[in-house]
Structure formats: C-alpha cells, structure tokens
Amino acid sequence: MKPPMTPQEYAAAVRDALGDLPARDRDELLEDLDEHLAEVAAESGESLEERLGSPEAYAAELRAAYGGRAPGGGGVPLSRRLRERAPAGVRRVHTRLLVLPPYRQVVAFAPELRPAWWVLRGYAVALAMLAPVGDTRLVPGDIPSWVFTLAVIWGSVWLGRRSRTRSPGWGRALLLGANTVVAVLVIAAMADPPSSDSVAFDHGPPPVVVAPGITRVENVSSFSGPVYNIFPYAEDGTPLRNVRLYDQDGNPITVEPGLGQELVIPCNGEPPIRNAYPLPLRSVDPATRGLGETCAPVPPTPTAAAGPLTEPPAQPSASPSAEPSPEPSVSPSGELAPEPSVSSSGEPSDIPSAEPSSGPSDESSASPTR
Amino acid sequence: MDSSQLLKGVLDLAVLAVLAERDSYGYDVVRRLREAGLEDVGDASVYGTLRRLFKAGALTSYVVASDEGPHRKYYGLNDVGRSLLQTSAKTWTSFAATMNDLLKEVDPG
Incomplete structure (x- = not known):
C-alpha cells in the first residue's frame, strides 16, 4: 500500500x-x-x-x-472546436445585425432567391469551365456549349435541392466553400464584362483597350489578319479621303499600322490625324529603320485631293480612278536637286536623269506595297 | 436525474452567491456550499469555477497570511461579479418559476 x-x-x-x-x-x-x-x-x-x-x-x-x-x-479536435465555435460567432453577429431593418429584409427574402442562385452558380461554373476551351464570352458560343451549360445548371440545382434535405457536417462546409468561390467568380465576371470600348466583328481576339477615349479596331475579319487601314468609298465608287471615323461614344477609331508599315509623317506639316482614313501608310525601308525621326515629303498639293493618298492593294478593281499617278508638282524636273530626299542615301547625284521618277515620286505616292 | 448534472449549470451562480455574502478562500467556499445543502459539489469544480470567474474579471483576490496553516487566497466580488450575480439570479428565478409551473401537477411521491 x-x-x-x-x-x-x-x-x-x-x-x-x-x-x-x-x-x-x-x-x-x-x-x-x-x-x-x-x-x-x-x-x-x-x-x-x-x-x-x-x-x-x-x-x-x-x-x-x-x-x-x-x-x-x-x-x-480543432475541426470540432471550429465547427462548434464558428457558427456561434456567426450567430452572434447575425443576432446583432438583426436590429438593422435592411438586414432583416435581406434575411427575409434571401431564402426565396435560393433557386435563382443555384441557376446562376451553375451558369458561372459552366462558363468558367468553358473558358479554357477558348470561349471567353458571357454567353455560350455554340450548341455543345449550351448543352454543357444547361447540364451544369441542372447539376447545380439538383445539388441545391438535395443539400437542403440532408447535409453531413463536412459536406455543408464543402458546399459553403464552393458557394463562396463561385460567388466571387460570378461577381468577378460581372464586374469585368468584355470592354465596350472596342469594335470587333466576327471572331477576333479579345479586344485591347489602348487608352481611355480611343477605340481601336483590332480585327474585322478573321481571314485576312489584322486591319491596319480603312478605305472608304462613296456610293458611286468614288474613293473618299480624309474620312474621320468615330465610335458611338464619339471616340476616334484608330488602327495600328501593320508590321512593316508606318505612318507617313510630313516633314513640315502637321502629323496625320490618326482617325482620318485612309491612313497615309508606307512600307518601312529597312535602311532607314531605327533612324528616329523620319518624315516624308508629302506636299499638301491640291491635286492630291483627286485620289486617295494610298491605293488599296487588295481591291484594285474597286478603285477606278485610283491610279498611282505621280503628282505633277512632285515629279522632279531638276536632276541635281530633287526634293530633300527621304531615302537619305547619296544616290541623287549618282543616279542619272534617266529615271527621275524613281525617288521622290514613289515616296510621295506612299503606296502601301508590302 | 443526478443533481450533479443540475449543479453544473448553476455552480457559477452558487459560488457568486456565497461570495456575495462574504469573501472566502477556496476550501471555505466548498464548505459553505455543502453546508447550504449542495453536498455533491466537487472540490475541483469549485476551485476551477473560482479560477475561471477570476480570470473572467468577476472576482478580486488577495492573500491573507495565517499563523497556523498555509496562506489563504481570498476571493470577493467586484462590480462585474455583482452585476453578473444579479443577471444570473434573475435568469435563475424565472427559469425556476417556469419549471415549478411545469411541475405543479406532478406529485413527487
């Protein structure tokens, strides 16, 4: 003992x-x-x-x-303590908030919105699952996507109805977590709809917002690549020039010059207006590339008004009068001193007068040959 | 029904009531509760309750040296403890009235 x-x-x-x-x-x-x-x-x-x-x-x-x-x-165990305490904390907050009339009203009608939430979350989950496949819009794009979306919604509603009747502890926690994730997803999707600041037809890539107040046309057709210039024509087939384009909000519509293209900037004039079409584009000369400020002798000649500054390359038949006729005022008559040359090579002195039109006139026509 | 089960719910109230009468040290509280009729009260339960109420800020405590035997730690009610006693007593009174009402017709035999 x-x-x-x-x-x-x-x-x-x-x-x-x-x-x-x-x-x-x-x-x-x-x-x-x-x-x-x-x-x-x-x-x-x-x-x-x-x-x-x-x-x-x-x-x-x-x-x-x-x-x-x-x-x-x-x-x-921690999980049990959490399960016992967390609801208690939530209940306390809930009880305190009940003194607020708006909160009481929300509590009153929230249960009636439950089926709507089931549908919405199913829709959101379906879209989220379709997104990696390439469908990034808020509406399913084709029949299979619709079928898939409806199936997910059906599943979501089924889950919602089922979880009301029987709900094991961990299942409820899991459902709560999933619902929270989906709610965040829905809000994120709604808060960031496809930008209305862009113009895109067909199935272009997602539009890029360049800067507030400027609308950029990214892709008009999925067949011929990005759009880098626009050629307006009048009803009778007359090519129009200097046409200003604006979107529905009054923002200028701009395009980016394509690869190997650049805007022709007059040496002594105003820079071209970015939404005046067609844009004066020319192909970039690899020799002058990277030299910084390059400008082209585009004289504001009155004759230039006769035709477009550039010739639409793809539609030669549609432009009856768009012959790249070199402007008379530009075509040099003097052999030794042509215009201040753009090509910046010492050629003018070497080149005989036999081909006077090769230099400046080409530049002035600014033909968008690729 | 085991009265110790009932006691669990009201031990705080019982301890507060005893201390409201006069400050006491741990074993004295146990003894007074037993003298009052709560014979089943556990020593550890009372001690733990005292420490918890003290930690919760409802009690003051001070040590009194004694010539014979160990130092004694006395507990007494502060304002928090007094208001806790008051609300708990109110709750108990209405609860007991409800129970008495329910059991009016029952003959305990």
Missing part, C-alpha cells in the same frame, strides 16, 4: 494530467492549488485521494469547471 500523497505530490500529479493545456492557462488555473489542497488535507484525517479521488479525476473535473475542455490528448 502506497503512503498517502502529500498536497504537493497530489498537485504535481494534477499538473501532469493537465499537461496538454497551454502553459499559461495551466499556471493560471493551478496558481494556488497547493495551498488549496493543503487546506483540504488539514481539514480531516482522510488522505487526499480518499477525499478528492484520483489526481486524474480531479484534473478532469477542474478542466470541465474551468474551461469546458474535454480531457485527453490535445483536447477537443
């Missing part, structure tokens, strides 16, 4: 049994246990174990009275 425990031994055993508590909690709890046990021991001749039971049982009772923590191991 063991000798009865002293208060110190008993307290130490209790402390051991509470070893899983955080040290601070335990110290707070057991601060004056020694004195207390000494008091109990002094009260009667019985041993502490006879009066109080085993130190382990005493520890369990202490634990229960102090914090309601269950004994053993690491106490209550």
Whole structure:
C-alpha cells in the first residue's frame, strides 16, 4: 500500500494530467492549488485521494469547471472546436445585425432567391469551365456549349435541392466553400464584362483597350489578319479621303499600322490625324529603320485631293480612278536637286536623269506595297 | 436525474452567491456550499469555477497570511461579479418559476 500523497505530490500529479493545456492557462488555473489542497488535507484525517479521488479525476473535473475542455490528448479536435465555435460567432453577429431593418429584409427574402442562385452558380461554373476551351464570352458560343451549360445548371440545382434535405457536417462546409468561390467568380465576371470600348466583328481576339477615349479596331475579319487601314468609298465608287471615323461614344477609331508599315509623317506639316482614313501608310525601308525621326515629303498639293493618298492593294478593281499617278508638282524636273530626299542615301547625284521618277515620286505616292 | 448534472449549470451562480455574502478562500467556499445543502459539489469544480470567474474579471483576490496553516487566497466580488450575480439570479428565478409551473401537477411521491 502506497503512503498517502502529500498536497504537493497530489498537485504535481494534477499538473501532469493537465499537461496538454497551454502553459499559461495551466499556471493560471493551478496558481494556488497547493495551498488549496493543503487546506483540504488539514481539514480531516482522510488522505487526499480518499477525499478528492484520483489526481486524474480531479484534473478532469477542474478542466470541465474551468474551461469546458474535454480531457485527453490535445483536447477537443480543432475541426470540432471550429465547427462548434464558428457558427456561434456567426450567430452572434447575425443576432446583432438583426436590429438593422435592411438586414432583416435581406434575411427575409434571401431564402426565396435560393433557386435563382443555384441557376446562376451553375451558369458561372459552366462558363468558367468553358473558358479554357477558348470561349471567353458571357454567353455560350455554340450548341455543345449550351448543352454543357444547361447540364451544369441542372447539376447545380439538383445539388441545391438535395443539400437542403440532408447535409453531413463536412459536406455543408464543402458546399459553403464552393458557394463562396463561385460567388466571387460570378461577381468577378460581372464586374469585368468584355470592354465596350472596342469594335470587333466576327471572331477576333479579345479586344485591347489602348487608352481611355480611343477605340481601336483590332480585327474585322478573321481571314485576312489584322486591319491596319480603312478605305472608304462613296456610293458611286468614288474613293473618299480624309474620312474621320468615330465610335458611338464619339471616340476616334484608330488602327495600328501593320508590321512593316508606318505612318507617313510630313516633314513640315502637321502629323496625320490618326482617325482620318485612309491612313497615309508606307512600307518601312529597312535602311532607314531605327533612324528616329523620319518624315516624308508629302506636299499638301491640291491635286492630291483627286485620289486617295494610298491605293488599296487588295481591291484594285474597286478603285477606278485610283491610279498611282505621280503628282505633277512632285515629279522632279531638276536632276541635281530633287526634293530633300527621304531615302537619305547619296544616290541623287549618282543616279542619272534617266529615271527621275524613281525617288521622290514613289515616296510621295506612299503606296502601301508590302 | 443526478443533481450533479443540475449543479453544473448553476455552480457559477452558487459560488457568486456565497461570495456575495462574504469573501472566502477556496476550501471555505466548498464548505459553505455543502453546508447550504449542495453536498455533491466537487472540490475541483469549485476551485476551477473560482479560477475561471477570476480570470473572467468577476472576482478580486488577495492573500491573507495565517499563523497556523498555509496562506489563504481570498476571493470577493467586484462590480462585474455583482452585476453578473444579479443577471444570473434573475435568469435563475424565472427559469425556476417556469419549471415549478411545469411541475405543479406532478406529485413527487
């Protein structure tokens, strides 16, 4: 038979049994246990174990009275504690918010919106799943996409109806998480619709917003690549020039010169207006490329008004009068001193007068040959 | 029904009531509760409850040296403890009235 425990031994055993508590909690709890046990021991001749039971049982009772923590191991598993506490916290917030009339109304009609949410989340999930396949719009593009979307919506509604009747704990947590993710997805999709600041026909790539207030035409046709110039014609087939294009908001519509193309900037005039079509484009001379400021002698001749500055390369038949007739004022008569040359080579002196039209006149016509 | 089950719910109130009468140290609280009729009250339960109420800020505590035996840590109510006692007592009174009402017709035999 063991000798009865002293208060110190008993307290130490209790402390051991509470070893899983955080040290601070335990110290707070057991601060004056020694004195207390000494008091109990002094009260009667019985041993502490006879009066109080085993130190382990005493520890369990202490634990229960102090914090309601269950004994053993690491106490209550974290997941269970969370499940028990998180709803309590949410309920508290909910109860407090109930004093606000708008919140009360939302709480009242939110359940009726549940089926709508099932449909919406199914739709959002379907679109999110279609996006990697290349369908990035807010509406499914073709029949298979529609079928797929409807199937996902059906699944979402089925899940919603089912989870109302039976819902295991982890399942509910999973559903809550999934719903939250989908809600974020829906809001993100709605908040960032395809930009209305662009003009795109057919199946062009997603439009690029260049700058606020400027609309850029990215792709008009999926067959011939990007659009880099526009050639307006009147009803009778007369090519128009200097036509300003604006979108529905009054923003200028611009295109980017294609690869190997650049805007012809007059040396002594205003830079061309970016939304006046057709744009004066020319192919970039690899020799002059990278020389910085390049300008072309495009004189503001009155005769230039007769035809377009450039000739549409793709539609020669459609331009009856668009012959690249060199402007008379430009064509040089003097052999030694042509216009301030663009090509910046020392050729004018070397080239005989036999081919006077090769230099400046070509430049002035700015033909967009590729 | 085991009365210790009932006691769990009202031990805070019982301890507060005892301390409202006069400040006490741990074992004294146990003894007074038992004298009042709560014979089943556990020593560890009372001790744990005292420590919890103290941690929650409802009690003051001070150590009194004694010539014979160990130092004693006395507990007493502060304002928080007094208001806690008041609201808890109110809750209990209405709860007990409801229960008495329910059990009016029952003959305990």
